[in-house]
Amino acid sequence: MFGSVPACERLFLFDIDGTLLSAGGAPRRAFRQALLDHFGTEGDAANNDFSGKTDPQIVYELMRAAGFTDGHIGDRLQGLFDDYLAGLAIELETETRHYLFPGVAELIPALANDPRVVLGLVTGNVEQGARLKLDHFGLWDAFEIGAFGSDDHGRDQLPAIAIERAEAKTGRRFRGAAVVVVGDTPADIQCARAVGAVAVAVATGNPSRQTLADCEPDMLLDSMADWPQWLADLGLEMNLSERR
Numbered sequence: 002m003f004g005s006v007p008a009c010e011r012l013f014l015f016d017i018d019g020t021l022l023s024a025g026g027a028p029r030r031a032f033r034q035a036l037l038d039h040f041g042t043e044g045d046a047a048n049n050d051f052s053g054k055t056d057p058q059i060v061y062e063l064m065r066a067a068g069f070t071d072g073h074i075g076d077r078l079q080g081l082f083d084d085y086l087a088g089l090a091i092e093l094e095t096e097t098r099h100y101l102f103p104g105v106a107e108l109i110p111a112l113a114n115d116p117r118v119v120l121g122l123v124t125g126n127v128e129q130g131a132r133l134k135l136d137h138f139g140l141w142d143a144f145e146i147g148a149f150g151s152d153d154h155g156r157d158q159l160p161a162i163a164i165e166r167a168e169a170k171t172g173r174r175f176r177g178a179a180v181v182v183v184g185d186t187p188a189d190i191q192c193a194r195a196v197g198a199v200a201v202a203v204a205t206g207n208p209s210r211q212t213l214a215d216c217e218p219d220m221l222l223d224s225m226a227d228w229p230q231w232l233a234d235l236g237l238e239m240n241l242s243e244r245r
């Protein structure tokens with residue numbers, strides 16, 4: 002299916018929440034408290050499914066619905082995220098329900114150590130939020146580049162930013178099917194389409210497998226547990242015997 006792409010070059014762009022890990026209730030608690038502190042209301046945060054959205058997008062959606070103008074929201078955004086990040090750091094310290102999804106603890110180091118691969122992030126998290134969540138599992142340093150909710154409110158813009166950063170950092174230009182976007186929501190699949198990337202959907206997050214299947218990703222996984230197999234299916238055979 003992906004035979005036209007040279008087997009030796011891939012840019013992987015991973016989503017975080019629902020894809021690599023669950024941060025438990027920590028992000029949502031910190032987010033709701035920051036909304037309360039800066040707007041006096043959390044709006045309908047209790048019933049909002051944050052998955053697939055960028056952090057600023059969530060704020061705008063919730064606070065527009067609560068009656069705030071975009072001007073008001075924009076004025077308070079930086080202060081809100083400063084407090085969100087401070088709260089998130091504290092909440093992650095005490096969170097007990099956070100975990101990496103199956104295969105992730107082995108997959109990410111394997112890709113990071115593979116000279117054929119540039120490893121990156123495309124996530125709706127603001128950059129420092131992404132760092133806090135991944136640092137908690139010792140994974141932040143595995144990623145060479147990333148595009149974040151703090152770069153653009155629209156997820157569809159993020160893969161192109163990540164591709165630019167990969168080129169600036171490594172001198173390697175990745176295009177089309179040499180770019181693999183891995184995520185757990187229809188929004189991840191859609192943002193992959195925006196740059197003609199391969200869309201790998203993994204059904205470890207909130208959206209059901211059927212919801213993802215309806216979006217027709219290039220590859221649909223129950224989890225990333227069998228990562229050597231699906232990497233091979235992408236044309237990236239891992240020499241595991243050498244590694245062990």
Ligand SMILES: [Mg+2]
Binds near residue numbers: 017019020185
């Ligand atoms: Mg996600």
